[in-house]
Amino acid sequence: MAANPHISLDSAVELLTSTMRDPAKANVCAIRLSLAADRIDQALEACTSISEKTKIVKSYPELLRAGIKFLTFKQPPANHVTMVNHLTTCRCDFGQTGMRRLHKPSRYRIDGRVRVDGVTLIFDAVATVSNCLILSLADLTQHKFRTGNANTGEQRWPQRPEDLLPNGPKDSLVGLEHWVATPRLGYIIFKLAGRLALFYVPFAREVFQSPNFTFALARPVQHLEEAVKFYGEGDSSQLARTHFFTYPVMTIFEFFDNLVHSETRQFNIMITARGSWISPVLARLTTILSTLPLEWSKTRSLLQHLTAYANADVDPVIGVATIKFERELMTELQYFDELETAFDAMVEARKMGCWNITCSSVLEVIHSRLCSKCNLIRFCGEKCQKEAWKRAPLPHKSLCAKIHSLKESLGADDWSLLWTLDFTYAQFQVMCKAKAVDTEVVKAIGNILSALKFRRRVFLDDSENAGASQIDRLLRAERQKLALQKLEDLRDSLGDQSDAVEPWIWCQARH
Numbered sequence: 001m002a003a004n005p006h007i008s009l010d011s012a013v014e015l016l017t018s019t020m021r022d023p024a025k026a027n028v029c030a031i032r033l034s035l036a037a038d039r040i041d042q043a044l045e046a047c048t049s050i051s052e053k054t055k056i057v058k059s060y061p062e063l064l065r066a067g068i069k070f071l072t073f074k075q076p077p078a079n080h081v082t083m084v085n086h087l088t089t090c091r092c093d094f095g096q097t098g099m100r101r102l103h104k105p106s107r108y109r110i111d112g113r114v115r116v117d118g119v120t121l122i123f124d125a126v127a128t129v130s131n132c133l134i135l136s137l138a139d140l141t142q143h144k145f146r147t148g149n150a151n152t153g154e155q156r157w158p159q160r161p162e163d164l165l166p167n168g169p170k171d172s173l174v175g176l177e178h179w180v181a182t183p184r185l186g187y188i189i190f191k192l193a194g195r196l197a198l199f200y201v202p203f204a205r206e207v208f209q210s211p212n213f214t215f216a217l218a219r220p221v222q223h224l225e226e227a228v229k230f231y232g233e234g235d236s237s238q239l240a241r242t243h244f245f246t247y248p249v250m251t252i253f254e255f256f257d258n259l260v261h262s263e264t265r266q267f268n269i270m271i272t273a274r275g276s277w278i279s280p281v282l283a284r285l286t287t288i289l290s291t292l293p294l295e296w297s298k299t300r301s302l303l304q305h306l307t308a309y310a311n312a313d314v315d316p317v318i319g320v321a322t323i324k325f326e327r328e329l330m331t332e333l334q335y336f337d338e339l340e341t342a343f344d345a346m347v348e349a350r351k352m353g354c355w356n357i358t359c360s361s362v363l364e365v366i367h368s369r370l371c372s373k374c375n376l377i378r379f380c381g382e383k384c385q386k387e388a389w390k391r392a393p394l395p396h397k398s399l400c401a402k403i404h405s406l407k408e409s410l411g412a413d414d415w416s417l418l419w420t421l422d423f424t425y426a427q428f429q430v431m432c433k434a435k436a437v438d439t440e441v442v443k444a445i446g447n448i449l450s451a452l453k454f455r456r457r458v459f460l461d462d463s464e465n466a467g468a469s470q471i472d473r474l475l476r477a478e479r480q481k482l483a484l485q486k487l488e489d490l491r492d493s494l495g496d497q498s499d500a501v502e503p504w505i506w507c508q509a510r511h
Helices: 009-021 030-045 050-058 061-071 077-088 118-137 168-180 188-199 201-209 211-233 238-262 264-273 275-289 294-310 338-351 382-389 396-410 412-417 425-434 439-465 470-504
Strands: 320-324 505-509
Touching (some): 009 118, 030 050, 030 077, 030 118, 050 061, 050 118, 061 118, 118 188, 168 188, 168 201, 188 201, 188 238, 201 264, 211 275, 238 264, 238 294, 264 294, 338 425, 396 439
């Protein structure tokens, strides 16, 4: 069917914006909110590229501001329930001309359901607003806030940290927690939370500081359990499984992946420390995903990572955790593509912060600028760029030369295309073949970026322990020594197979 003829896109945006600005006083019902959201969805679905979609959502900055404030508003749980109940109650005056038409959908629901409750309708609007916020952040690099247009008076979102999260990182997380607590529907919010964590470091840190990892792990596990239960007991039709198994699982694993990229060490420690929470559902997912098609390959890869850390062998006396990746699992990674991994690493690197591994401002809200030669790696200032230029064993000088060589091989126009929102790995493969690019150089760049990320984590660990007492430092050194000994013992037990398995074994000292 065509777009709802009873409401224009501007009217739909205005309805949602005004409601989210003051939901307690809103004189609108869940049905109208859902239909307004669907009108926006239809406008986005008509776009042929992500760039077109971002252009639309960025043209409605007041919707974005009202949306982020609404979704992150901190209030007592009882007040949140009251607000949702208020919005689900229809008070519309059907004696008003045209009101009944405003309650009539223009198309069938994409989840195939004919009857839905008011909370589901509210989450239709929540999902649409979340998607608009995500699209608006899609073309921004870490901590790169927008500027207003003095000529037009346009106030694009977000322009500063207070505009991004008007309630602050800590209170915003509490506000989001109200939404994720909703069974079967709340998983929607994790997609937005993951994008915020990648863009804004203070928010990522707050996610890991939530009591008992409630937001970072406990709630996601609950939604995974719901999805797995539905897969085994619910409607087995393809449409139902898509909406109540595929979408929740992929959304939560995308959230986990974003946390890995934003705070790798904290994420691994969290999974190891709370392995008992997540191990049962991971085991069930391992069985289910083994029967699913290739499109689940990246989810399976992260699932194996989580399983290894969740089942870590922790010595209760010395606090050392040994993480092992089973050989049988690793042989199943036939879909692993080193070139694709390198491409993803480059795209990620260009959007993130300073790449000087000893940068002292990594936790500050500073937008890093591109190296003028390689146009890929970022530094927060001249000091960090100079330090990184010759820093052994991974100096930027040699990496910069490799990237510059790749950039010259592709040409300026194609190099610029790499960083556009709609550019894909498949297009990169075609581009490399057409330009006779040495893909081994691309893989080498990817490997160096991975090594730099690892060394950065090591530096952060060392910095964190720099202020420890002498006794604490001695204990930490002893733990590391024992961890290395455990690794050597494990290698000896593997005999001739140790070389093949070694890259997948880590020993991690827990603090």
